[in-house]
Amino acid sequence: MIALCAVLLLAAPADESKYPAPLKEFLAAKNKDGSPVLGDADRKALAALPDHTRDLLGAAAESVILGSAAHLKILLSLDLPPAALELVAQDNCILCHSDPGNQKGKTLFATDPPARKSNPLLNLKEFVSDVHFRRGLSCSGCHGGKPSDEMMTKDVYARWPKEDVRHSDRSWIPGFCANCHADSNFMRGFNPTLPTDQLAKYQTSQHGILLLQEKDSRAAQCVSCHGVHGIRNSRSRLSSVHVQRIPDTCGACHSDAKRMEGFRLADGTPLPTNQVAQYKESVHGKALLVKGDLGAPTCTGCHRSHAAMPPDCHSQYAKDNQQCAATAVSFRNALDTLVAGRAEITAPLERLAERGLDVEPLSRTASDLDEALVQTRSKVHTFDLSSFQAAAQPGNDAIAKGRELIAEERREARFRTRGLLAAIGFMSLIAAGIALKLREIGKRRIT
Amino acid sequence: MSAPTGGTHPEAKGLYPWLDRRYGITPLIEFLKHKEVPIGSHSMIWYYLGGITLFFFTIQLVSGVLLLAYYQAGESTSYESIRFITTKVPFGWLVRSMHCWSAHLMILSLVTHMLSTMVLKAYRPPRELTWITGFLLFAFALGFGFSGYLLPWNELAFFATAVGTDSMKAVPGIGEWLLQVMRGGTDVSINTLYRFFALHVVVLPLLTVGIVAFHLIFIQRQGMAAPMAHDKPGRGMKFFPDFALRDLLLWLVCLIALASLAVFLPYGPGIPGMEWELGKKANPLAPAYPGIKPEWYFLWVYQLLKEFPAHLFGMEGSQAAIALVSVLFAVWALVPWLDRDARSNRASPAFTDLAMAALVFLAYLTLKAWDIGGGEGPLPDVRAVARACAYWGLVVAAATVVFRFAMGSARFFDFTAAAALQIVLHGFLGVSYLAAGAIAVLLLAVSLGVRMLRSRNAARATVGGAPR
Numbered sequence: 062m063i064a065l066c067a068v069l070l071l072a073a074p075a076d077e078s079k080y081p082a083p084l085k086e087f088l089a090a091k092n093k094d095g096s097p098v099l100g101d102a103d104r105k106a107l108a109a110l111p112d113h114t115r116d117l118l119g120a121a122a123e124s125v126i127l128g129s130a131a132h133l134k135i136l137l138s139l140d141l142p143p144a145a146l147e148l149v150a151q152d153n154c155i156l157c158h159s160d161p162g163n164q165k166g167k168t169l170f171a172t173d174p175p176a177r178k179s180n181p182l183l184n185l186k187e188f189v190s191d192v193h194f195r196r197g198l199s200c201s202g203c204h205g206g207k208p209s210d211e212m213m214t215k216d217v218y219a220r221w222p223k224e225d226v227r228h229s230d231r232s233w234i235p236g237f238c239a240n241c242h243a244d245s246n247f248m249r250g251f252n253p254t255l256p257t258d259q260l261a262k263y264q265t266s267q268h269g270i271l272l273l274q275e276k277d278s279r280a281a282q283c284v285s286c287h288g289v290h291g292i293r294n295s296r297s298r299l300s301s302v303h304v305q306r307i308p309d310t311c312g313a314c315h316s317d318a319k320r321m322e323g324f325r326l327a328d329g330t331p332l333p334t335n336q337v338a339q340y341k342e343s344v345h346g347k348a349l350l351v352k353g354d355l356g357a358p359t360c361t362g363c364h365r366s367h368a369a370m371p372p373d374c375h376s377q378y379a380k381d382n383q384q385c386a387a388t389a390v391s392f393r394n395a396l397d398t399l400v401a402g403r404a405e406i407t408a409p410l411e412r413l414a415e416r417g418l419d420v421e422p423l424s425r426t427a428s429d430l431d432e433a434l435v436q437t438r439s440k441v442h443t444f445d446l447s448s449f450q451a452a453a454q455p456g457n458d459a460i461a462k463g464r465e466l467i468a469e470e471r472r473e474a475r476f477r478t479r480g481l482l483a484a485i486g487f488m489s490l491i492a493a494g495i496a497l498k499l500r501e502i503g504k505r506r507i508t
Numbered sequence: 509m510s511a512p513t514g515g516t517h518p519e520a521k522g523l524y525p526w527l528d529r530r531y532g533i534t535p536l537i538e539f540l541k542h543k544e545v546p547i548g549s550h551s552m553i554w555y556y557l558g559g560i561t562l563f564f565f566t567i568q569l570v571s572g573v574l575l576l577a578y579y580q581a582g583e584s585t586s587y588e589s590i591r592f593i594t595t596k597v598p599f600g601w602l603v604r605s606m607h608c609w610s611a612h613l614m615i616l617s618l619v620t621h622m623l624s625t626m627v628l629k630a631y632r633p634p635r636e637l638t639w640i641t642g643f644l645l646f647a648f649a650l651g652f653g654f655s656g657y658l659l660p661w662n663e664l665a666f667f668a669t670a671v672g673t674d675s676m677k678a679v680p681g682i683g684e685w686l687l688q689v690m691r692g693g694t695d696v697s698i699n700t701l702y703r704f705f706a707l708h709v710v711v712l713p714l715l716t717v718g719i720v721a722f723h724l725i726f727i728q729r730q731g732m733a734a735p736m737a738h739d740k741p742g743r744g745m746k747f748f749p750d751f752a753l754r755d756l757l758l759w760l761v762c763l764i765a766l767a768s769l770a771v772f773l774p775y776g777p778g779i780p781g782m783e784w785e786l787g788k789k790a791n792p793l794a795p796a797y798p799g800i801k802p803e804w805y806f807l808w809v810y811q812l813l814k815e816f817p818a819h820l821f822g823m824e825g826s827q828a829a830i831a832l833v834s835v836l837f838a839v840w841a842l843v844p845w846l847d848r849d850a851r852s853n854r855a856s857p858a859f860t861d862l863a864m865a866a867l868v869f870l871a872y873l874t875l876k877a878w879d880i881g882g883g884e885g886p887l888p889d890v891r892a893v894a895r896a897c898a899y900w901g902l903v904v905a906a907a908t909v910v911f912r913f914a915m916g917s918a919r920f921f922d923f924t925a926a927a928a929l930q931i932v933l934h935g936f937l938g939v940s941y942l943a944a945g946a947i948a949v950l951l952l953a954v955s956l957g958v959r960m961l962r963s964r965n966a967a968r969a970t971v972g973g974a975p976r
Contacts, residue, residue: 415775416772416774417594417601417605417774417775419594419595421595477602477771478771480771481767481768481771484764484767485764485767485768488760488763488764489764491760492757492760492761492764495753495756495757495760496757498749498753499750499753499754499757502749502750502753
C-alpha cells in the first residue's frame with residue numbers, strides 16, 4: 062500500500078502553481094513566434110526535479126543569475142541528475158558563464174561551442190561531466206573566488222600567473238595541479254586509490270625536463286593529455302587517457318611533424334613522427350584497438366606516463382616472453398650499434414674540417430646514417446624484426462663507408478704533414494747553406 | 509744601329525758577351541758589385557721588410573695564376589670551382605691556402621714596412637716618389653683584398669661585399685653612381701663578381717707590377733735611404749752578395765712559415781676578418797649573414813663608421829667618416845712634404861710620434877671592431893668593449909713608447925698622448941668616441957701651438973743674441 066502510494070505520488074504531475082514565482086514566469090515566456098520557450102520536454106524535466114532543486118533554481122532566477130527561460134532551457138538540456146543540477150544552481154560562476162544573454166563567445170560556456178562560435182575549451186556538457194565537478198570542485202576551485210560571488214573579484218585568477226605570462230610559459234601548470242594532486246591527505250578524501258606522485262614523476266620525465274628546466278612550453282604538461290574542463294576518470298572510454306585513446310592522445314603531438322620540428326633524440330637525430338601510424342599497424346596496436354584487448358601494450362606501456370622517457374630496456378618489459386625478449390634485445394643492440402657508429406664517424410668531422418680536408422663525403426655519409434637511424438627507430442613500433450633489420454642495413458653500410466672515409470682522410474692528413482716536414486727539411490738545408498756562405502764571406506772580409 | 513753597350517771585348521765569344529754587346533750587362537753587374545746598403549745605429553731588420561713584401565707579392569702572383577687555371581667566374585661556377593680546387597685538384601687546397609695566407613702576410617709586412625719607413629724618415633728628399641709609389645702599392649693591396657674577397661661567391665663574401673660597397677654611397681655627389689659602377693647594378697650580383705674578377709686578375713696586377721717596377725727602379729737609382737745625419741754613421745754592407753743572401757735566407761724562413769700556416773691552419777687563424785673557410789654558397793635572397801665583418805685591415809674604417817652619429821655638422825655621419833678617412837690618407841701620403849725637419853736632414857721626432865699615434869689609433873679601433881671583452885651574446889656590451897679595448901689600447905701605446913726609447917727617438921709624445929687620452933676618455937670615462945677625439949685633438953693643437961711659439965721665440969733669441 063505504501064509502495065503504491067509512493068508510485069502514485071511520484072507519477073503524479075508536479076503542480077506548476079507551486080513552483081517558485083520566477084520559474085512560473087519562465088514557463089510563461091514566449092518566443093517571437095508565440096511558441097513557449099520551454100517546451101514539453103523541458104516542462105517534463107522540470108517537473109521531474111525534486112522541490113528542493115526547483116527551489117534552488119528559483120532562488121538563482123530570483124537573483125537574476127539564472128537570467129532567462131532560454132538559460133533555464135540550456136541547463137535542463139544537460140539532463141543532469143538532481144544533485145548535479147543543484148551544484149550548478151548554487152554556483153554563480155557557472156550560472157553566469159552559461160547564460161548566452163550575459164556572456165560573449167570568449168567567456169561563454171556553451172553546450173555546442175562550434176555552433177555558438179565560442180571558446181572550444183568552454184564546453185558546458187564537458188564541464189558538467191568533469192570528474193572534478195562531479196566531486197564538488199567547481200570553477201572557484203581552480204580559478205579562485207567563491208561560488209557565491211555575484212561579481213568577478215580580484216581573487217579570481219589571483220593564484221595564477223598574469224595572462225600574458227601564463228599562456229607563453231606553461232611551466233606553472235604542473236605545480237598548480239599538484240597543489241591538490243600531490244597532497245595525499247587532501248586526495249584521500251576523494252579517491253584513496255589515486256597516486257599522488259605524478260608531479261615527482263613528471264619532473265623526471267622528458268616532458269618535465271623540457272618544460273620545467275628548459276622552459277620549453279611546447280612540452281606536454283597535465284592539461285595537454287588530460288584536458289581542461291572535461292577531465293574524466295581514465296577508466297572512462299571518453300577519457301583522453303583511456304588506454305585505447307592513449308595512442309591518439311600521444312599522437313596529437315608526436316604525429317604532428319610541424320610541432321615536433323627541432324626535437325631531437327640524444328644522439329642528435331630528429332625525433333620521428335610516424336610512431337602512432339606504425340603502432341596502429343603493429344600486433345600491439347591491433348590487439349588494443351581492433352580486438353579490444355585492454356591489456357595490450359600502448360605508448361605508456363613502454364614509455365610510461367607521468368615519468369615519460371624513452372624505454373630503457375625492452376627486455377625489461379618483455380621478460381616473460383622469450384620471443385619478445387629476443388626481438389627487443391635485437392632492436393636495442395641494432396640501435397646501439399647505429400648510435401655508436403654515428404658518434405664514431407661524426408667525432409673526427411670537425412677536426413678533419415679544420416685541417417682543410419674534404420669532409421663533404423663524410424658529412425653526406427653521416428646524413429645517410431641519420432636518415433637510416435630515423436627509419437630504423439620508426440620500425441620499432443612495427444614490432445617486426447625483419448623490417449627493422451632491413452631499415453638498419455643502410456645505417457650499417459653508412460658506418461662502414463664512414464670508417465673508410467675517415468681512414469682515407471687521416472692518410473691524407475699524414476701525407477700533408479710529412480710533405481710539409483720534407484719541404485721544411487729541404488728548405489732548411491738551403492737556408493743552412495746560405496747561412497754558411499754568409500759566415501764564410503764574413504770571415505773572408507775580416508781576414 | 510747603336511753602339512755596343514757592354515764592357516766585353518767585341519770579339520769575345522759565348523752567350524754572355526753576345527748579350528753584353530747588345531744589352532750592356534757589364535755596367536749593371538758592376539753597379540750591383542759596388543752597390544751598398546747603408547748601415548745606421550738602428551736594426552737592419554727594417555731594410556728587409558720591403559723584400560719580404562715583394563716575396564709575398566710574388567707568392568700572390570704565382571699562386572694566383574695557379575688558381576686561375578681552375579677558377580671559373582660565374583654564378584654557377586665560382587663557388588663550385590673553388591670547392592673543386594680545394595677538394596679535387598692535387599695540392600689545390602695548398603695553393604688556395606697559401607694565396608690567402610700570403611695576402612694577409614703581405615699586407616702585414618707592407619704596413620710594417622711603411623711604418624718603419626716613417627720612423628727612419630726614409631721618405632725624405634730625394635725619395636718622395638718612392639714613398640708615393642709605396643703609398644699607391646698600399647692602396648692597391650687593399651684593392652686586391654677587397655676585390656678578391658668576393659671571388660669564392662660564398663655567403664660571407666657576398667654579404668661582406670654588400671656592406672663594404674654600401675659605404676661608397678657616402679662619397680658626396682657621386683656616391684650612388686660610384687656604388688652602381690662598383691656593383692654593376694643597384695645590388696651585389698654576379699655582375700659585381702665579374703667586375704671584381706677583372707679588377708683582381710687584370711687591372712690591379714698590371715698597375716701593381718708597374719708601380720712595383722717604378723718603386724724598385726727608384727730604390728736602385730737612389731739607393732736605400734742612408735741613416736739620418738744625426739745618426740751614428742756606420743760602414744755600408746755590400747748589396748751583393750751580403751744583403752741579397754740575407755734577403756734570400758729571410759725569404760726561405762718566410763716560405764717555411766707560410767707553408768706551415770697553410771698546412772696546419774688552411775682556413776686562417778679563425779679570427780673575424782682573417783678566415784676564408786668556404787662555407788655556404790652565396791644566396792642573394794637569403795637573410796644577411798649575422799656578424800659580418802670585413803678583413804682585419806678594413807676593420808678600423810668599419811669601426812670608425814660605426815662611431816659616427818647619423819648626422820654631423822649637416823652631413824651624413826658616414827660621409828663625415830669617409831671625409832675623415834680621406835683626410836688621414838691624404839696627410840699620410842703627403843708626409844715627405846709635411847715633415848720639414850726631415851727634409852732638412854734634421855731629426856723629426858714629431859713624425860715618428862705621428863706614426864706611433866696612428867698605430868695606437870688603428871689598434872684601438874680594430875680591437876673595438878673585434879668586440880674584445882663584449883661577452884658571448886649576439887649583442888656585445890658596447891661599454892664593456894670600449895673599456896676592455898682601452899686596456900689593450902694603452903698597452904699598445906706603452907709598447908710604442910718602449911720601442912721609441914729602445915730606438916733612441918723618444919723626445920716627442922704629443923700625438924701618442926692625444927691618442928691615449930682619447931682612449932682613456934672614451935674607454936674609461938664613457939665620453940663618446942668623437943667627443944673624446946675632439947678633446948684630444950684640441951689639447952694636441954694647444955700643445956703644438958705652445959711648442960711652435962717656444963721654438964719661434966728661441967729662434968728669435970738666437971738671431972737677436974747672435975754676434976754681428
